[in-house]
Amino acid sequence: MQKPVMFSRHMEELQVAAEGLRRQSRLSLYEPPGIADIVRDVHEYAKNRHAGGHPPAVHEIEQSILVSAICGEADLIEEGVSVAHSLMEVWPRTRLPLDWVNGRVWLDGVLSRAQDVRELTRVVDQQIGYHKLTEIPNFL
Structure with a gap:
């Protein structure tokens, strides 16, 4: 540090x-990195967390898929789903969020949210206001 x-x-x-x-x-x-660079880096981060014995990067994988969706990057969504499938098979159940039912339910929920781009846009706009980032250029 x-x-x-x-x-x-x-x-x-x-x-x-x-x-x-x-x-x-x-x-x-x-x-500046592109969205693909950032999303793929998140995927590597999630894999490295698992390899290092750290808690599963569930939320990070979710966010990588949702960011890909809001940017209209279908290929990145598919990559995220592929990474999610490979990781959710090896994530230790005891380290998953308490509300975790199973991998299929989780991933179906993420993909359902990814299809509602209008709601994702609303959430992003809300967060921009909340964090007072309105002066930062929005490249979406």
């Missing part, structure tokens, strides 16, 4: 902190 940059030593510490961030980032900090 990087220590905070002190204002009194800002000029000296800023470059060191920026280089540390560049090394830690899985995505390029030099050019």
Whole structure:
């Protein structure tokens, strides 16, 4: 974990902190990543969480599918479903959310939500307002 940059030593510490961030980032900090880059990185993150013995990345996989849906990226939705299928077969039941019924029910629910792009758009717009991000360009 990087220590905070002190204002009194800002000029000296800023470059060191920026280089540390560049090394830690899985995505390029030099050019904006595309939706496909981000979604595929989430898939790798979910696989790595499982491989490392960490709790299942259920919500992250859900979000990767929903983001793909709101962006109209059918191929990414299919990739997300494929990753979900492979992971839900190996996720330990004891580490899944308490309301988890089974993988098929979960994935059907995610895909049902993914089909309602109007509702997804409403949620995104609501979150933009809630987090006061209205000045950030929206590329969707």
